[in-house]
Amino acid sequence: MFIFGKYLSILLKAQMQYRVSFLLLSFGQFFVPFSVFAGLYFLFEQFGQIKGWSFYEVGLCFAIIHMAFAISECFGRGFDSFSQLVASGDFDRLLVRPRSTVLQVLGSKFEFTRIGRLLQSLTVLIIVLVHIEIDWTIAKVITMMLMVVSGVFIFVGIFILAATLCFWTIQAIEVANIFTDGGREIAQYPLDIYKKWVTRFFTFVIPFATTNYIPLNYLLGKTDSSDLFYVFIPLAGILFILPCLLIWHYGVKHYRSTGS
Template sequence: MNLYLKYLSIQFRSQLQYRASFWLLTLGQFFIPFSVFAGLYLLFDRFGQLQSWSFFEVALIFGVIHMAFSVSECFARGFDAFSSLIVRGDFDRLLVRPRSMALQVLGSQFEFTRFGRMLQSAVVLAWAIANLPIDWSFAKAVTLLLMIACGVLIFTGIYMLFATMCFWTVQGLEVANVFTDGGREMAQYPLNIYGRWVKMFFTFVIPFGCVNYLPMLYILGRTSGPSIGYMAMPLAGALFMLPCLLIWRIGVRHYRSVGS
């Protein structure tokens, strides 16, 4: 952790060298997602509800998934931009250092301007919570935090999977955006509005439904069975990271250097 915090400090100070640019980009990241949220607001303003879901219930789902995405985009940017390390041959330098490859790639790049997107997500989250009659308890508060934390792990795992593909393709694949940006757009709505195959895929393959929709049913008091199962659902995000880490290690072992 000391090494990781040093990476954070170095990257943060380097990005603050151009303060005006940094703060303008952060401000832009705060306002850009509002266009998406405005679309959500206008949808409910026109139709009132979405399959029995009210505006503030969907806003709570929106806030959780966008918070998870912005945190992952900020702190896992090294995997998202991993192809540049392969193209420039910089990954060879990482291999000779006596530290974890995953840690070094995580520390290679951070996007602190994404703090603006995090703040916007926090505002939506707080607004939704303030307008919902939720009977809060310690268990529900922990469940909400687990939803955000494990959502971060899912997005990070996806970045890691497509970074691993760069060992064979060299350049990054734009198809990754289907699962990161596309997954975010899909998961900002309740999962039950989609078709069966979508619900199955985003529950058992990429478990966005387990970190957003299913535990949200428990928080909103929409469940009829034992609560413990819904509370534990976000942990599927942690389980999703295990095969991602395994595939990453396989990719590292098969890396053959760029040569010179």
């Protein structure tokens, strides 16, 4: 963790060398996602509700998944741009260092400008919480925090899986965006509005349901089960990182240098 902190410090200082550029990029990251939220607003302005979900209830789902995506893009960007390390042959240098390749790839790139997207999501979260009546308990507060953490781990896990493919394809393949950007777009709505196969896929394969749909029902008082069950549901999303890391280590063992 000390080394990870050093990575953070060094890359933050590097990006802050161009402060105007950093502020403008952060400013853009704040306002660009508002166009997506505006589309959500106009959708509900036209139809009123979607399968019993109100605008502010879906807004809560939207805010949580976008917060998770912003954090994962900030800290997991090294895996998202991993193909550059493979194509240039720079990954070979990481292999001879006496530290985990996961740590080194994570520390190779941070996108601190994503703080703008995070602030936008927090703004949406505050707006929707003001308009939703939730009977808050300690269990519900913990659940909502774990929902964000769960989303972060799922997105980073997808970044890791996409990066692992680069050991065989060298360049990043666009199909991975189906599960990163596409996963974010799907998960910003409650999963029960989709076809059953889509809901099942994003519950049992890529467990976005543990980030939004299942615990969201609990926060809104739409369930009757034990509080502890829903508090621990987001942990399934956090555990998603484990098979992703196993696949990553399998890819590392079978890596052959590009010869750059």
